[in-house]
Amino acid sequence: MSTIAAIIGRILIAALFVLAGIPKIIDPSGAAQMLQSANLPGNLAQPVGIFEVVAGLLLALGFMSRLVSILLFGFTLLTVFFFHNQFGDPLQAAMALKNVAIAGGLLMVFAYGHMVWGYDRMRAARRGEREAADANARAHDAELRAARAEGRAEAVEGAPVARRRVLDRDGDGHVG
Incomplete structure (x- = not known):
């Protein structure tokens, strides 16, 4: 149940940024005026x-969730610093508090977001499966080499006596 809650929470936080960014792309004039009022270049909208x-x-999909969440965390705190810094105004204080809460949620995604469904987790699982398959292939190859060596040793033991003397290095009558 906590996994589902974490996924939904990550998607809801992501939706906040997607829905806030779309108007800035479609009609950047309002955001440009707001940026200029904070002494920032309007062409950043x-x-x-x-x-x-x-x-x-990226956050909603769980792709690079740790990196994205820490970038959005910094972005959200910069928003408080530049736009909602009039704490005497109740509306600005509420907006600042909301952004601080969002930043806290982003830190939770940074800390735990990689543990639940997402592209990063699937990629790590595939990497683990690939490593396990490689380990199995190496073990299989080692078993084949051991079986071939055992077969050669058995063939030498069953060889005629003259051949065994050539391979009998210590002179005890046994190969080896």
């Missing part, structure tokens, strides 16, 4: 929107 959408989708 579309790149920020693209970052939010791409990072949100």
Whole structure:
């Protein structure tokens, strides 16, 4: 049950960024004005929107979830620093608190997000399966070499006496 909750939580946090980024891509003028009011270049609106959408989708899919969650964590805290820093205003304080809570959720994804369903986990599982298959193949090859060596040893033991003397190095009458 906790796995399902973690997946749903990760998708809901990701949806927040995707839905916030789409308007910045479609019509960046509003976001550009907001950026300029914070003394930031207005032409960052579309790149920020693209970052939010791409990072949100990667987070939802569980692809590079640790990296993406820490990048979004920093992005969210920068949002508090640049846009919601008027703590005397109740609305701004509430927005800052909301972003801090989102940052906390992103830290949880960073800490535990790689443990549940996602592309990274599937890739790691496939890597483990590949390593196990390689280990089995090496063990099989070692068994074949041992069986061939055993077969050669049995063939030498059954060889005529003259041949055994050639291979009898210590002179005790036994090969080996």
